[in-house]
Amino acid sequence: MLGPHVPVSSSPMTTILAPFATDVGGVLIALWSNPTSLLGQLAAHPATYQESKFGLKHRITAIDSGAFGMTSTHNIDKLEGARRLIETAIDLFFDNKDSLSVHNLAYSAFKVLFDLYPHKSGDGFSKQIDELIGREGWKSMSGIANFLKHADKDPDALLQSHHPIQGMIIIVFAVILFRRISGDLSLKMKAFDYWTDELAYDEIGIKEVDENAERAALFKQIRDNIKSLPFDHQIAIGKKMYKDFMETFERATRMIEKGQSKGLSFTQILDEHLGTSRM
Structure with a gap:
């Protein structure tokens, strides 16, 4: 608790906070409660709030809908909500943070x-994704999410060890769906997509567009070396590539567009900027 000795100046902010000066709980209520809803409940059930431990009766006059900047004119639709979850999951993934947090964020976005x-497209792609994941895949993904969501029926349940790659796979699915719904990817998603493509270049059959055999072989060797590393070392390289991609994306895009406008092939553009050999 803050005692009555806390100095209070005459600034607008301290005027707003003055009724809360003796109770940290009151400040938290003001910050995290919906003022309009709170006022409505107070009007409907005054006795409950008059007797509450937060003493809201004498503090409620300091709360209005704009006092703490809680009003907003920006509505968040499902797609934007999913984007924000995916991008946060991507950031946490490349920072090698808690894998369960990555998993839950990615799965929430993917499920949305x-x-x-199906509400955005009738091409049946979601059914293909459903079949690709399969019953066991869904069970694994949702099982982990439900483990972290409920404890009423399984309070003593234990979760098997969890690896960051499990969350990465869900991000991949979420990014695919996001692109098909929105028509494009955010910059962070593009950087993540670049990293996963590098890891699975041969496995998913990405065609090598660089016709310079020596340079293509060098890049393949780099990819193979990265894949041979332990995950912690891999993701350290991945984080650097992730940041580098975002920092250079616009410049690289302009470079390619400029080269194409001059009639250059992709290989010729690389020759111009990277050289024709490793020397």
Whole structure:
């Protein structure tokens, strides 16, 4: 608790906070409660709030809908909500942070996009994703999410070890659905997509567009070396590539567009900027 000795100046902010000066709980209520809803409940059930431990009766006059900047004119739709979850999951993934947090964020976004897809497109792609994941895949993804969501029926349940790659795979699915719904990827998603493509270049059959055999072989060797590393070392390189991609994306895009406008092939553009050999 803050005692009565706390100095209070005459600034507008301290005027707003003055009724809360003796109770930190009151400040938290003001910051995290919906003022309009709170006022409505107070009017409907005055006795409850008059007797509450937060003493809201004498503090409620300091709360209005704009006192703490809680008003907003920006509405968040499902797609934007999913984007924000995906981008946060991507940031946490490359920072090698808690894998369960990455998993939960990615799965929440993926499930929203999976449910949203049939409302945006009738091409049946969500059904293909459903079949690709399969019953066991869904069970694994949702099982981990439910483990972290509920404890009423399984309070003593234990979760098997969890690896960051499990969350990465869900991000991949979420990014695919996001692109098909929105028509494009955010910059962070593009950087993540670049990293996963590098890891699975041969496995998913990405065609090598660089016709310079020596340079293409060098890049393949780099990819193979990265894949041979332990995950912690891999992701350290991945984080640097992730940041570098975002920092250079616009410049590289302009470079390619300029080269194409001059009639250069992709290989010729690389020759111009990277050289024709490793020397």
